[in-house]
């Protein structure tokens with residue numbers, strides 16, 4: 001059985017963070033594991049409070065996983081404070097996992113900061129260079145490159161800069177632009193454009209988390225980054241199309257739609 005680890009924050013309402021990642025791994029037939037770096041009190045409407053797990057406990061969790069069940073792929077999501085990030089950076093340097101997907105989570109849908117601004121430099125230095133696939137959305141890519149991103153050409157330029165910063169491949173997600181949902185993927189050999197029709201729904205809580213853990217699942221299942229991103233884009237589009245009208249705000253996506261329809265044979269397509 002293939003294995004994936006998520007290193008991220010916990011969302012008690014189940015639509016984003018660790019909970020979204022574990023559901024996505026399960027939908028891909030993957031054995032999921034988690035290192036919780038922050039406990040976030042949030043739901044479909046708001047983020048109420050954040051408590052970071054201590055660096056010592058993060059180091060212990062990482063050791064427990066890597067000494068016992070080294071994962072086939074790793075997804076990294078929310079890393080809030082510099083000390084938290086340093087503990088993860090140290091563990092990445094120590095264990096050197098191969099298939100790392102990094103989602104630079106900065107803001108929740110309600111605008112709450114999920115990465116402290118003081119952590120940005122450490123993120124660029126100690127986390128980003130571990131990315132086999134790096135998945136910023138447009139506002140995140142703007143912060144990381146200092147560019148203003150309005151067009152697909154800007155997205156291409158940002159992807160190239162972020163590769164130069166040390167990510168092996170970069171997917172700039174276009175969910176925040178108007179029109180079709182277009183993502184740009186630069187793997188250093190070619191630039192690929194992934195387009196899906198924009199789905200009219202407010203239920204998009206956790207879309208970024210779900211996409212990055214779907215990419216990690218596909219890497220673990222043996223796909224190269226370009227194929228992994230292509231398959232993950234189809235998965236997130238399906239999950240948003242069948243999103244769940246739960247909660248009073250931005251509801252979650254549906255992780256198991258294809259699995260419920262077709263069983264695990266959906267993975268063979």
Ligand SMILES: Nc1ncnc2c1ncn2[C@@H]1O[C@H](COP(=O)(O)OP(=O)(O)OP(=O)(O)O)[C@@H](O)[C@H]1O
Nearest residue numbers: 137173174175176181182197198199206207208209
């Ligand atoms: N309404 C939509 N219809 C179709 N696809 C969408 C829609 N919104 C986002 N996407 C797609 O979902 C994926 C996640 O992109 P998005 O830009 O929403 O990430 P994000 O902002 O990091 O998410 P999060 O809010 O979880 O942090 C991308 O492939 C994007 O193109």
Ligand SMILES: Cc1ncc(CO)c(N)n1
Nearest residue numbers: 009010016017078108206
């Ligand atoms: C824990 C967590 N991670 C990531 C996001 C971004 O969707 C969120 N809202 N909560």
